[in-house]
Amino acid sequence: MKPSNLSIINKSFEKQAKNFESSSMNFSNEDYINYVISAVTPNPSDTMLEVAAGTCAVGRSFSPYLKNVVCLDATTAMLETGKKEAHKKHIDNIMFVKGFAEDLPFLSESFDIVISRLAFHHFTDIHRPFKEMVRVLKPSGKLVLIDMEAPEENLRKQRDSIETLRDPSHIHNLSSDEIADLFYENSLKITFSDKKTIPVSLDSWLSLTKTPQSIREKITTLMIDEIQGKSKTGFAPYLKEKNIFFDQNWLLTIGKKPDNN
Numbered sequence: 001m002k003p004s005n006l007s008i009i010n011k012s013f014e015k016q017a018k019n020f021e022s023s024s025m026n027f028s029n030e031d032y033i034n035y036v037i038s039a040v041t042p043n044p045s046d047t048m049l050e051v052a053a054g055t056c057a058v059g060r061s062f063s064p065y066l067k068n069v070v071c072l073d074a075t076t077a078m079l080e081t082g083k084k085e086a087h088k089k090h091i092d093n094i095m096f097v098k099g100f101a102e103d104l105p106f107l108s109e110s111f112d113i114v115i116s117r118l119a120f121h122h123f124t125d126i127h128r129p130f131k132e133m134v135r136v137l138k139p140s141g142k143l144v145l146i147d148m149e150a151p152e153e154n155l156r157k158q159r160d161s162i163e164t165l166r167d168p169s170h171i172h173n174l175s176s177d178e179i180a181d182l183f184y185e186n187s188l189k190i191t192f193s194d195k196k197t198i199p200v201s202l203d204s205w206l207s208l209t210k211t212p213q214s215i216r217e218k219i220t221t222l223m224i225d226e227i228q229g230k231s232k233t234g235f236a237p238y239l240k241e242k243n244i245f246f247d248q249n250w251l252l253t254i255g256k257k258p259d260n261n
Contacts, residue, residue, distance in 0.1 A: 032196065033061045036117075036252060039192055040144055042066050046112035051101045051133055052119030055082035059115075060091055069094045070111075072104065101129035106136045113137075115144035118250075121163075121173050126182065134186045139260045143188055149195065149249040150175045151234040159234025162219055167209045179253055188255030195249050202237065202244040220244070 036058065042048065042065045049070045050059040055078050056071035063069050063086075071094065073079050079096045086094050099105045101116070101123065114133045120126050130145075137143055150156050150173035163170040176195070183190050202223060206216050223237040223244050235246040 029198070030061075032198070032250070033058060035196070036144070036146065037062060037065065039194070039252060039254060040113060040115075040142060042113060047110070048113040048115065049104075049106070049111040049133075049136060051104070051114065051116040051129065052122070053082065054078045054119075055085065056094070056096065057082070058117050059094060060086055060089070062113075062115075063091050063094050066113075067093065070097060070106075071095070072097045072099045072101070074098065074100055101132060104132045104136050108135050109138045109141075110136050111138060111141060113142045113144065115146075117146040118148065120145065120147045120179075122169050122171060124171055126174070126178075127185075130182045130186060134188065134257065137257045139257055141257050142191075143183070143255045143257065145179060145182070145253045145255075146250055147179065148173050149251050150178075151236075155232055155234035157234075158232065162222065162233055162235065165215055166206060166211050166219060176251055179251055183253065183255040188257055190253060190255050192252070192254040194252050196252070198248045198250055199240075199245050200248055202246065 040062075042062060044065065044067065046066050047068045047070070048059065048062055048066050049072065050056055051072055053059055053071035053073045054075075056069075056073075059069040059071045060082065071079065071082060073096075076098060079098060083096050086096075097105065101119070102125070114137045116129070116133065120129070123129055133143055151159050153175075156173070160170070160172045163173070176193075180190060180193070202220065206219065211219070222231075222233050223235065223246070225231060226233050226235070227237055227239060227244070237244050237246045239245070
């Protein structure tokens with residue numbers, strides 16, 4: 001089952017692939033990924049699947065601590081970038097697979113750890129990919145979900161509209177309760193839940209998606225207006241050394257699949 005917005009996703013991430021590993025962005029933030037690894041506590045015998053992996057920054061970082069890593073994504077350009085980075089670092093226990101989160105091409109109960117980072121806000125249906133992740137997870141395995149938290153309810157529409165203006169593949173951010181419900185609905189026990197605030201440069205954020213100048217100017221104006229006390233965007237932007245920044249709250253949730261016994 002292909003995602004209904006596949007062409008939009010591919011178009012967006014084909015643009016982003018080249019700069020996705022840039023140090024100016026937070027997607028490959030080493031400190032954050034190390035924090036995730038310490039929270040997940042992988043075992044050397046574990047196999048891990050990263051779903052909607054992009055360039056597989058997480059999977060590559062986890063690879064020294066695991067037996068094998070599989071990185072799945074729907075966009076060839078992202079996988080190719082990740083594969084090149086893995087080759088540079090001589091990572092040989094990693095596999096790159098083109099596929100869809102909605103229909104994972106793996107047998108049930110195949111992986112000890114299944115992880116997805118900063119992907120669920122692109123899914124038109126969040127339930128199908130999550131169920132697929134649970135399906136391929138072994139009993140007692142760990143499901144790890146990382147994504148941006150939605151702002152307070154009265155500002156969600158404003159923020160999502162700006163997110164989509166910048167990146168048409170964005171659907172909507174989830175609240176912490178909505179993420180927790182995914183785990184509960186699939187009988188997973190949440191064993192860890194935490195939130196980290198990640199500062200983001202507006203300029204870098206817009207550059208990553210190669211946002212057209214007219215849209216870039218419109219978003220920048222909205223941010224400046226809020227800083228000057230006008231309408232709120234849901235981003236709560238601020239000035240830092242004369243540059244516009246805003247914060248993303250990244251939610252890390254880890255759940256355990258029940259044992260069959």
